[in-house]
Amino acid sequence: MTIWDRVWQRKPVESASAPLPARSVDEGHIGYLRGLLFTLKEFEVFEELTDLLIAASRFDEAAIAACFVADGGYVDALARLDQPLDTPETLALAIAQLEQRGAVSGEYEEAANALAELLYRHGLLDQLLTRADPGDGTAGDHFAAMRAADVLIERQRTGEAIDVLLAQSANSGAQHAEVGQRAVALLLDTGRFEQALAVLCDRADSGDWDADEQCARLLVEHGRLRQLRARADSGSWHARQLLSSLLADRSDFVELRERADAGDVLAARRLAEALAANGQEDELRRRAATGDRAAAQYLADLLIADDETAQAACILQASSDAGDLLAAELLDQLNMEGNLQPNVSQN
Incomplete structure (x- = not known):
């Protein structure tokens, strides 16, 4: 199935929540607009598409479209859903729809991202933390972890934000490297160098190429030549490269x-x-x-x-x-x- 086919054939997810009164829509026209937006990236159709989806109470699809447009540079696209979701009933429906869509094969990434964005915009920290929690043997939701960290930082709870990111980073391995990178940045910003270095080394050893480079550079910047040698001897490409350059520069x-x-x-x-x-x-x-x-x-x-x-x-x-x-x-x-x-x- 092509990208166009997937976009065209996407069906609305039926919600277990009580449906709100919705206006019937032309599915063919929605499919056409969706194709223009997602496949051809014609962002000017976004408003018309979301208006139709919101009128049909298909908030999950509207939120996914808004996230797609936001990623394309229209950072305030999600604001279009603020008024339609300003009641507990509509917000609960949107959350339920996105949760159900996330359980559909091939839909998780888009749905989880959109859900995290909605929860963040509405300040629902508890729900973000619940989704981010890598408990019960699950990996946790990295989208929720990143947005939960945003809320915690805004509330002057940076230490808790770091803990959320570290928990997610430890469970995602080399995947979703941006979570670990953010945790390291916060650790360095708060003066926790040793912990930041340990996190970087762990991620580098798990196969994170960028973490390997940052780890080696931090060792050089802080004069940790012995640790740099140790990492070079253990096979770190960036440690070998920087150590060789350092030795050459020192003759x-x-x-x-x-x-x-x-x-x-x-x-x-x-x-x-x-x-x-x-x-x-x-x-x-x-x-x-x-x-x-x-x-x-x-x-x-x-x-x-x-x-x-x-x-x-x-x-x-x-x-x-x-x-x-x-x-x-x-x-x-x-x-x-x-x-x-x-x-x-x-x-």
């Missing part, structure tokens, strides 16, 4: 060589870059001869700069024969354009 070539010789390709590249910058061609030759691809590439750069293209081609050919794809690409450049000087330092 600590002893440790940089040790890490390169141990198989750290990021350290090997920074070492080769530093050797080339200092004109240490002999060491680059020795390292290239042992199979160091970065050394071979930077050595070729030096040779080409000295108009020794034939030697550079030999170096690149040997590295290419050993499986170095970048060397093969540079060699192709030399073969096609004799005067071309590939800049391996940009790769």
Whole structure:
């Protein structure tokens, strides 16, 4: 089923709540407007569509449409539902409809997001907390967790907001990384660095690439070189990258060589870059001869700069024969354009 088909065929969810008097609507026209909005992103039809849906008491669909438009940049789109949902009866109906829609296969994300937005706009913190609670072995609702945190922060209860976000983050693993990121930001804003670092490390170890980068950067910023080394040794790509850069910037070539010789390709590249910058061609030759691809590439750069293209081609050919794809690409450049000087330092 295409996106258009799904949008066109979406049916209203029957609510267990007592229905309100509703005007009959042209389903074909609603489907047409829905297609224009959700598929073609013609936001100018939003008001007409929501007016029809609200008139039919289909508040769940109106709320989902409003969230879609809000995500498109019309941040005040949800305000269109404030007046229709200003009574306990209509608000309860809208909540019931969204809860039922969330139980339909393929509808959860849209419904949960819209429901969290409605609960937030109406200040229903208890309901947000209930939905966010990852109890009974469930993951909890990350939309509700984010909006519950908003309400708590607005009420000067930042510590509780952090607890809600941390609970959700711990149960979502590498999914919904924005929850963990928000928790970390609040921890740092409130001076809880050690806890923020622990959260980042846990998320990084669970596969969160952005958390791995932020964790490594925080370690560098706070001078935690020992912890940075430990994370680099445990396989963190960002820790290896930043540690190699730090060692090169400090001209600590002893440790940089040790890490390169141990198989750290990021350290090997920074070492080769530093050797080339200092004109240490002999060491680059020795390292290239042992199979160091970065050394071979930077050595070729030096040779080409000295108009020794034939030697550079030999170096690149040997590295290419050993499986170095970048060397093969540079060699192709030399073969096609004799005067071309590939800049391996940009790769």
